[in-house]
Amino acid sequence: MVLADAGCEVTLWGRRAEVADAINNGRTNPDYFPGVELPPSLRATTDPAEAAEGADFTVLAVPSQTLRVNLAAWAPVLPSDTVLVSLMKGVELGTAKRMSEVIEEVAKAPAERVAVVTGPNLAKEIAARMPAAAVVACSDESVATRLQSVCHTPYFRPYTNTDVVGCELGGAVKNVIGLAVGIADGMGLGDNAKGSLITRGLAETTRLGLAMGADPLTFSGLAGLGDLVATCSSPLSRNHTFGTNLGRGMTLEETIAVTRQTAEGVKSCESVADLARRHGVDMPITDTVVDIVHNGKPPIVALKELMSRSAKPERR
Ligand SMILES: NC(=O)c1ccc[n+]([C@@H]2O[C@H](COP(=O)([O-])OP(=O)(O)OC[C@H]3O[C@@H](n4cnc5c(N)ncnc54)[C@H](O)[C@@H]3O)[C@@H](O)[C@H]2O)c1
Numbered sequence: 399m400v401l402a403d404a405g406c407e408v409t410l411w412g413r414r415a416e417v418a419d420a421i422n423n424g425r426t427n428p429d430y431f432p433g434v435e436l437p438p439s440l441r442a443t444t445d446p447a448e449a450a451e452g453a454d455f456t457v458l459a460v461p462s463q464t465l466r467v468n469l470a471a472w473a474p475v476l477p478s479d480t481v482l483v484s485l486m487k488g489v490e491l492g493t494a495k496r497m498s499e500v501i502e503e504v505a506k507a508p509a510e511r512v513a514v515v516t517g518p519n520l521a522k523e524i525a526a527r528m529p530a531a532a533v534v535a536c537s538d539e540s541v542a543t544r545l546q547s548v549c550h551t552p553y554f555r556p557y558t559n560t561d562v563v564g565c566e567l568g569g570a571v572k573n574v575i576g577l578a579v580g581i582a583d584g585m586g587l588g589d590n591a592k593g594s595l596i597t598r599g600l601a602e603t604t605r606l607g608l609a610m611g612a613d614p615l616t617f618s619g620l621a622g623l624g625d626l627v628a629t630c631s632s633p634l635s636r637n638h639t640f641g642t643n644l645g646r647g648m649t650l651e652e653t654i655a656v657t658r659q660t661a662e663g664v665k666s667c668e669s670v671a672d673l674a675r676r677h678g679v680d681m682p683i684t685d686t687v688v689d690i691v692h693n694g695k696p697p698i699v700a701l702k703e704l705m706s707r708s709a710k711p712e713r714r
Pocket residue numbers: 413459460461462464468485486487488519520521522658659660662
């Protein structure tokens with residue numbers, strides 16, 4: 399919708415023919431955004447070849463853990479010069495790869511042809527054309543600038559950045575911190591706890607980023623602090639809501655059952671913890687989320703352990 403509003407011709411690919419029909423004939427996606435009128439220049443199809451034909455940009459937005467399989471099926475029909483754009487905020491389980499790394503590997507694309515769009519961009523607010531800023535990241539600044547120009551609208555303001563690693567880590571780790579803050583909210587721990595988790599969450603994201611060669615300043619930008627604040631303060635965030643339900647005492651199974659969409663942090667907390675181990679970085683909040691979500695640790699026990707860790711300076 400953003401690209402179409404910015405003047406691009408857009409073809410969406412979807413799995414379900416009835417959704418593609420509703421978009422083409424009713425100009426709406428009734429399952430996800432009922433009541434949002436989509437621009438006429440936006441078409442939908444279930445045929446990947448039709449969607450990809452002649453595309454200057456191919457925007458990838460499936461749940462992170464499904465990207466590898468989906469992209470392998472699409473790769474043969476992608477134009478050889480298309481720029482592959484990731485909207486995904488996850489890290490692959492097992493390989494601990496960022497989404498742009500998976501794209502480069504599966505589509506055999508050079509880094510200069512792979513870009514990332516990230517930032518505080520809750521879909522419901524974007525669909526309502528409420529104002530938001532974002533980051534368009536690519537190692538080739540000219541590609542980032544080109545993408546920036548085709549997605550700039552009166553309600554969507556993109557900035558460029560060449561720090562792809564930092565931008566992707568900011569997006570993936572904020573989902574894990576969003577779960578932690580949701581859990582704290584569900585437990586009724588208050589706003590001091592929330593402020594502390596957001597800040598210490600950003601500290602551990604930055605530590606990991608530094609170890610992986612990211613620019614630490616990226617984490618005080620839209621991909622870091624900006625997205626962290628939006629996610630940790632909004633009931634529209636699936637990760638925050640997922641955590642809130644856990645913090646209120648729902649089991650993992652009950653929480654999964656009431657969550658219709660993807661809460662990336664649920665799987666990515668494990669791959670982020672894996673990344674941290676691989677780089678020798680301490681990420682206590684991420685480890686705590688893994689313990690609560692996957693190892694059955696009661697949030698109240700996890701809280702006591704987190705608060706009684708050995709004292710340390712703020713900046714080390
Ligand atoms: N929703 C947001 O506010 C938002 C904002 C920015 C970035 N993102 C990121 O975009 C990515 C996708 O998130 P989303 O919110 O669109 O998720 P979603 O759960 O709403 O699903 C995305 C789409 O993928 C489809 N899908 C689900 N499983 C699939 C599979 N195995 N193969 C192919 N398609 C499949 C779904 O039917 C849906 O149409 C995530 O990485 C998320 O972090 C989401």
